[in-house]
Amino acid sequence: MESIIFHQPRYLGEAIQLLHETPNPALLAGGTDLIIDINKERKKVETVIDLSRIEVLKTITVNEIEIEIGSMVTFANLCENPIIKQEFFGLFLCAKHFAAPQIRNMATIGGNIINASAAADSVPVIMSLEGKFVFNSVEGERIICAVEYFSNYEKEKIKPHEVLTKIKLPRKGYLSGFYKLGKRNSLAIARINAAVSLKEKEGVVEKINIALGAVGRYPFRVTEIEKICVEKPLSYLESDEVLIGLETAVYESIKNRPTMPFKKEAVKGVYILALQSALGGELNG
């Protein structure tokens, strides 16, 4: 293997400066994808900028209106944070069922987002919670909502001189849930995942956000279905109209894939389990 130039900045400013000066750097977060790609020679890397020593990226801060999760916060950290468990239950469930303990200790939420896998577990949850990404570079700060980032990915994706620093989630008091269908109960890549965040008043839906993953190139929100659920009773959320809407959305998204017949059926069950976890706390498995 050829030698790789390795930088380990202590401060965000230093990292941003390095990003500005270095052609084609690879950003190292938890390394659960990058290191494997380098070892297997799937990715050729000349310069690595390791973000693991930058303390500010590893913090979770809370104010009146939002929670800010540093991009280097690991999935293990997310599981342990009491506010995430209380107010962003879907994200807590996603983190709890993410891979296996060793990977949860290393893998970061930022890495999961930037890797932009179709099956990324955290992305549907962030979308359903109306999350935003904060990028920094020498040019300053760029804030973009998660849905926009992935729906317009080629234009909006991270630039070579940018670093994802934070994920902002508004504290809207949503009931949120998440379910992942994998080939086994842990250490599994999602076949399909779904995240649901909603607000209800006396059994009536005020607002609902539904995001689906692994049923398209990137996770997405099903806004048409969300709209028809508003001002309906909670029981409507499991109605045929909603379920057929989801089936159609998945069909449209992956029409030509061999997995389509399975996924357009299974998405309904995955969504219902995500919804139930939002309404009734954690389910088995």
Place this chain on the structure above:
Amino acid sequence: MKKRGVGYGAFFYGTGYGNGFPDESRAVIEITSSGRFNLYVGVSDVGSGGISVMQQIAQETLKTDGELINIIWNDTSLVLDTGTAAASRQTYNTGNAVKIACEKMRDRINEVIGEKELKTKEDVNEIYNLFLDKNIETRFEGYFKATTSQVNLETGQGNPYWPYTFGIEKAVVEVDTETGKVDVLEIVAAYDAGKIVNPAQAEGQIIGGASMGIGYAIMEEVIVNKGSIKNRSFSDYIIPTSMDMPKVTTYFVEKNEPTGPYGAKGLGEPAMLPTAPAILNAIYNAVGIRLTEFPATCERVLAAIKEKEQRDQEKRDNI
């Protein structure tokens, strides 16, 4: 909706090479001046527990302590051929060879000191010195060959395997009718492998077999594309994790096998045989679908459920 079902799988399994193939084992026991016995045996052990089993059988036969037996295994310059650690044959076949060698040794010990147990190095050393004084051999060989014969293809008669191990497992599953996901909630296993030489190891073998059976039944799949295996590593060839394993309860029906060492038979391969059929039967019991292809992935289960719903609907329409 989640539906539960219960299924059983039962089997009998011939252990050993079978069909008249020479199924032989040899072992050597030696008494030494260091106050210990050396047991030379070619049992290979990659976690199967064969070495402990041989030591236990030697200890029982020699009426001594396990600490006083050194086992020398798998050094081909020192040990005789015991055949392969395969066909679930080591406990039965090589166990018999060890027992025969140790019986020869113990018979000579009985001649010099009677039935007394050998509890210490000094006890063994005393025997060794007595053997030297009386000019008795210090090394004895045991040989065992399983009784198996080729099946007569005309009459269908013969003893293709000797002996047979029997077992049955119960599986309880939960099937999610909307995603096709199958969770195994419980396995109960009952086995007749004769006398169980090492109960903790035998239980571990059953639990390990059950985990392989669960993988076989619901997730493991070799994906071949134009003759090339696509999922060649454990990151994409999926096997169960601890999160996929239910509690496994084991029962042993210790029916004496008269030709086995202390009545023991093989358990190696039988441990994974009934799990997958039990799971498929439990899926049938839960949702009424008969799968004839492994593994019962979400795709296959969900497709079969939808197909059944459609069939049932057509039946209703016809009435």
